[in-house]
Amino acid sequence: MEHFYAVVMAGGSGTRFWPLSRATRPKQILPILGGDSMVRRTVDRLFPLFDPRQIFVVTGREHSELVRRELPYLPPENLIDEPMGRDTAAAIGLAATFLEWRDPEAAFAVLPADHYIDDPAKLHVDLKRARLAAQGGALVTLGIKPRHPSTAYGYLNRGPREGEAFRVRRFYEKPKLEAARAFVESGDYFWNSGMFVWEAWAIRKAIDRYLPAMGKLLTEIGGALGTSRLPATLAREYAKIQRVSIDYGVMEKAERVLMVEAGFGWDDVGSWAAAAERRGKDAAGNSLEGKCVPVETKDSLVLSNDPNHLVAVLGLEGFVVVHTPDATLVCPKGRSEELKKLVEEIRNKGYEKHL
């Protein structure tokens, strides 16, 4: 589609996939689901709806070389490096500023680099519907029909139909279990996927309105685009930008927010348990990678990325075992969402160099 772009959000780092993910090797460049890295999967599934020249990737400067290596077919100028992480509102604002400068009629889809999506064709259909709904300035979000009362996702309350989409009545931050259950039962609540479609000017205008300080700094940066002042201006102004998420900073306040109901299966792959769920499994329900030997083991993820090391497991059920050259994790799948506790304890014990 003309003037339609994809912006893949590949910033951020995290410890949810420790010990595979590290400060220097974030989730998006890792093959968390086996095979290709998350960012490469994300970009690959955009073809042929988008041409490589229409796909942009926002990433942190410290990871941009690694991300670039994952995406050799993208024009180098399509990688937008943030000098430092400033959360999603700033990253999206930077992409909008950049795209509007390149193409005043630009509209774009925002796609996180680290999610699981089962059916690219359905994604393409939904993005096209969202593009139509975004015509004229609406901010469009993709809602996911909830499969269970997750307390790990934000929710959207779907309102009346409006053309290709629905009004969003309200955004809800991660709810307590009871509220989540009520949401799921009602049928009118959807998971907030973090995927959006809008025209570049429309999201820029919304930022100007709801985050005026950020809007001014982005305008400053926009003025330097195409000039030799850009690197210095970007580094200086971006550092001043407030850290805030696009949901909290803009979407929850904006007036014309629409939702397209996603037709594809989706997961934000927030933990080793979620990754295990979405990986290929053998007959025993195990997902195995690297040099590992399981005996009487089922429903487990066993992963070793050290070719000189053997991981042997006996009698496990529903476990995660991840081995890397300098650190090993063992936990029941059901506990893998609590990895943060372990990471904190590792820090407390003075073993930061293994994080």
Next chain:
Amino acid sequence: MEHFYAVVMAGGSGTRFWPLSRATRPKQILPILGGDSMVRRTVDRLFPLFDPRQIFVVTGREHSELVRRELPYLPPENLIDEPMGRDTAAAIGLAATFLEWRDPEAAFAVLPADHYIDDPAKLHVDLKRARLAAQGGALVTLGIKPRHPSTAYGYLNRGPREGEAFRVRRFYEKPKLEAARAFVESGDYFWNSGMFVWEAWAIRKAIDRYLPAMGKLLTEIGGALGTSRLPATLAREYAKIQRVSIDYGVMEKAERVLMVEAGFGWDDVGSWAAAAERRGKDAAGNSLEGKCVPVETKDSLVLSNDPNHLVAVLGLEGFVVVHTPDATLVCPKGRSEELKKLVEEIRNKGYEKHL
């Protein structure tokens, strides 16, 4: 005591403590219980009942250098190297032949190098009683009051009292669970610990009678003791010796077998679960060694012997996690006795170099 010697049996290798134990690093030279190696613990607990000059160690030639390094205070000539493993009857026969040659009045205690014993003072008392009982040619074994109906140990049926000891009515190989239960209930059955006391001539005579071929070969070797022919003779004749255990080959058939009831706590430390049971534990019941971080983990053994590697565990209960530079084991404690299966599977997969 004069003419009384200790023979520590430090031969054999095993995979029960894989990945810590290997073909080249058998259990007895490893600190399976933390701190000192098993063989060093075994020898240390013999002092002061025995003087270093009275303590002999039989070990396989391939491990003798490692065993020697663990026992720097023993006279070098007190290490008896088997050219190859030939099971316990041969190892004991070799020690008896050697000791009888050095001291025709020698009596000796046989002590496996890889057992747990809680109280050395009680061991000393029992060995002295057994030495008295062995006077005049009886073969004396130490029986352990069974704590539970183990199917992993052989049993002795205790008969009538005879001086310091009791007659042994019969030896039983590892029983089925039902039989083991009946044994424990009767109160007259004891675990066969593999610890013995006898006069050197008496066990040699028993071997001559019940294993005449072995007796002849040992006599051949005995004839070379103190001569330059010894190494060649030992290598040649020992290779011909039948592999048989002292229990099956001699004790089960012998006429005058007595039992001393051991007053000390004992365990053959046959699995990681047993080792975990006998190691120091923290308040959560964990036994930790090396660079490891446990969170919300209890009743588990977590051991890393690689100072450059961190083992982090979350939410484990009753687990064994052992990390070495080239292999890691994870299993529930209750399965650690089935390690053999895992070792076989590792072999099947072609990963022998990690065994």
